[in-house]
Amino acid sequence: MIRVLIAEDDKLCRTILEKNLRKWDYEIISTEDGKEAWKVIQENNIQIAILDWIMPKMDGVELCQRIRGKKWDQYIYLIMLTVRNKQSDIRKGFAAGVDDYITKPFDTHELKARLQTGKRIIGLQNQLLDSQKKLQEIATHDTLTNLLNRYEILNILTDEFHRSLRENKPVSTVMLDIDFFKKINDSYGHDVGDEVLVEVASRLKGSLRRYDKVGRYGGDEFLAILPGCDLNNAKRIAERLRRIVCKDRIKTDAGQLFVTVSVGCVSSESQSHKSIEYLVKFSDKAMYHAKNMGRNCVIAS
Amino acid sequence: MTMINNESSPENSPIDFPSAMARIGNDESFLYELLELYKMDFGAKIEGLQKAIDLKDFVSIQELGHSLKGASANLSLPFLQKAALNMECAGREKNLDKARGALATLGQEFRSLEEFLAMKG
Numbered sequence: 001m002i003r004v005l006i007a008e009d010d011k012l013c014r015t016i017l018e019k020n021l022r023k024w025d026y027e028i029i030s031t032e033d034g035k036e037a038w039k040v041i042q043e044n045n046i047q048i049a050i051l052d053w054i055m056p057k058m059d060g061v062e063l064c065q066r067i068r069g070k071k072w073d074q075y076i077y078l079i080m081l082t083v084r085n086k087q088s089d090i091r092k093g094f095a096a097g098v099d100d101y102i103t104k105p106f107d108t109h110e111l112k113a114r115l116q117t118g119k120r121i122i123g124l125q126n127q128l129l130d131s132q133k134k135l136q137e138i139a140t141h142d143t144l145t146n147l148l149n150r151y152e153i154l155n156i157l158t159d160e161f162h163r164s165l166r167e168n169k170p171v172s173t174v175m176l177d178i179d180f181f182k183k184i185n186d187s188y189g190h191d192v193g194d195e196v197l198v199e200v201a202s203r204l205k206g207s208l209r210r211y212d213k214v215g216r217y218g219g220d221e222f223l224a225i226l227p228g229c230d231l232n233n234a235k236r237i238a239e240r241l242r243r244i245v246c247k248d249r250i251k252t253d254a255g256q257l258f259v260t261v262s263v264g265c266v267s268s269e270s271q272s273h274k275s276i277e278y279l280v281k282f283s284d285k286a287m288y289h290a291k292n293m294g295r296n297c298v299i300a301s
Numbered sequence: 302m303t304m305i306n307n308e309s310s311p312e313n314s315p316i317d318f319p320s321a322m323a324r325i326g327n328d329e330s331f332l333y334e335l336l337e338l339y340k341m342d343f344g345a346k347i348e349g350l351q352k353a354i355d356l357k358d359f360v361s362i363q364e365l366g367h368s369l370k371g372a373s374a375n376l377s378l379p380f381l382q383k384a385a386l387n388m389e390c391a392g393r394e395k396n397l398d399k400a401r402g403a404l405a406t407l408g409q410e411f412r413s414l415e416e417f418l419a420m421k422g
Binding site (some may be wrong): 009010011012013015016019020023054083104105106107108109 | 323331335370371372377
């Protein structure tokens, strides 16, 4: 339901507007002056506003200017309701940011039609916002596992690393690699390999703290970022991730497969790990050390 | 004896019913509800106007005239709307005589409206 603000000091006009808008299935918030209307707009998700030109405390033109002067999550469609119909007044209204206006006393059918136009504009804007959101998702997420992609996880690591320096707290990284993944692909095919990747990703994501992040770093490699985490805690979380992957077999089209990961972790506590590149490099090195130690284990750098 | 037709002709009617009904979605009971609201508000505004005229407060005369004009227009009350417009102009022009004249006309037209509504029952 579209939410409409009515800002009209005349009680009669306001009552007529409220009745008609309710009949046309709009959700309404009503105010009697411009100052109250400004407060309501800031505190509620208003999509369309019908504003009287002359109102106490703040007139319609000033209200429009304030609305257009601020950034909003979505566009607010503004209809000015006024007796003023001189060309100069009309120009003033549009210059203030009004989208449409209707003269008093208004014709109900005309008002309904102009509100429909507003609804269409809002609809188009919502479609645009949805598309932008989807594009944003595609740009930052791995399409197979729905984890953050390599580019985005490294962006986040950069932010978290600088935050850790500002706040003088550690940040840890955990690199995980699926053991014998090439063998899974070669033996069962890439589709089964994809099923394994998706399930491992899901288990990892579900086992982290709310503010930790995990991304698909490479083909079968995952990188987790643990803000505010020292090495001991990083080892504990890394071990939890290792166990969650191998605890239950993974159901695939080729049957239930036993899958393990080799895990390396490192914390920025150590002087030698005081850069993003070192964090990634040493957690990767630790992961390879885990491979050499027989796989399915955690090594801390 | 000549029979006098007591019904106002459409052009003399204090309210343009078809126009008013169209504006409020053809709901007659709602129209009468709004007319009651108008009558209540009218009394307060007339008092305000009398006070403003006594105090030569032209800003208030203009604002109250403007407000009455809008309310009258919403309910398609053409004569009240015209009188209210005259009041608004009187305030803008700082013309006390015009304001007093408009006040008297508003009173007369309001009584006409009340009589008309009483006859309609």
